[in-house]
Amino acid sequence: MKITQAEIMTSAVNEKQYPKGTLPEIALAGRSNVGKSSFINRMIQRRHLVRTSSKPGKTQTLNFYKLNDAFIFVDVPGYGYAQTPKKEREKWGMMMETYFETRENLTVVVLITDMRHQPTQDDIQMYHYLKHYDLPVVVIATKLDKIKKSQHASYLKRTDKTLNLQPDDDLIPFSAETGEGKDRAWRALKQYI
Numbered sequence: 083m084k085i086t087q088a089e090i091m092t093s094a095v096n097e098k099q100y101p102k103g104t105l106p107e108i109a110l111a112g113r114s115n116v117g118k119s120s121f122i123n124r125m126i127q128r129r130h131l132v133r134t135s136s137k138p139g140k141t142q143t144l145n146f147y148k149l150n151d152a153f154i155f156v157d158v159p160g161y162g163y164a165q166t167p168k169k170e171r172e173k174w175g176m177m178m179e180t181y182f183e184t185r186e187n188l189t190v191v192v193l194i195t196d197m198r199h200q201p202t203q204d205d206i207q208m209y210h211y212l213k214h215y216d217l218p219v220v221v222i223a224t225k226l227d228k229i230k231k232s233q234h235a236s237y238l239k240r241t242d243k244t245l246n247l248q249p250d251d252d253l254i255p256f257s258a259e260t261g262e263g264k265d266r267a268w269r270a271l272k273q274y275i
């Protein structure tokens with residue numbers, strides 16, 4: 083997919099602030115600091131359109147990025163950051179639930195996991211939550227560049243088994259660093275835009 087146009091549309095914390103219109107939305111999900119923003123930047127080949135951070139727990143809004151005037155990537159705050167105060171976590175939960183459960187424009191969710199690690203309890207819970215709401219899920223196992231080639235297959239299998247993926251779920255190894263997996267990821271997402 084060639085991205086010829088990319089712009090930040092808006093940030094939102096509630097429904098009233100979501101963009102108007104009917105463009106299909108691809109939302110990210112995943113642990114804080116797992117590589118959600120880096121995934122978007124690599125997919126659209128803009129190094130810095132989406133802010134990335136070495137500090138976890140930074141993005142606290144839903145951020146909408148319009149691509150090619152045709153679809154939208156929605157970057158979301160991550161889960162699983164232990165230091166987040168309980169009140170903040172509750173606010174996060176409500177914001178995410180409202181978006182995932184009511185947003186009609188949402189066509190697919192990209193769940194990002196860290197391929198080096200076994201998916202966490204939070205990852206498993208998120209996967210089942212999305213499935214429960216019948217949302218199509220594309221699982222991206224990122225940071226592939228950090229794993230020896232000889233271990234790719236076994237790490238991928240661990241992700242697959244731990245999440246207990248269904249046969250129709252895509253699981254794609256990916257690296258925002260090298261761009262590996264990008265074409266496969268676009269092929270998987272294209273059908274939803």
Ligand SMILES: Nc1nc2c(ncn2[C@@H]2O[C@H](COP(=O)(O)OP(=O)(O)O)[C@@H](O)[C@H]2O)c(=O)[nH]1
Binds near residue numbers: 117121136224
């Ligand atoms: N080596 C490597 N580092 C990555 C990759 N993806 C993200 N990172 C790094 O992981 C950190 C968090 O990334 P970010 O995209 O901000 O995570 P987010 O909180 O999920 O949006 C940053 O330091 C990124 O440079 C990847 O595929 N490979």
Ligand SMILES: [Mg+2]
Binds near residue numbers: 157
């Ligand atoms: Mg981010």
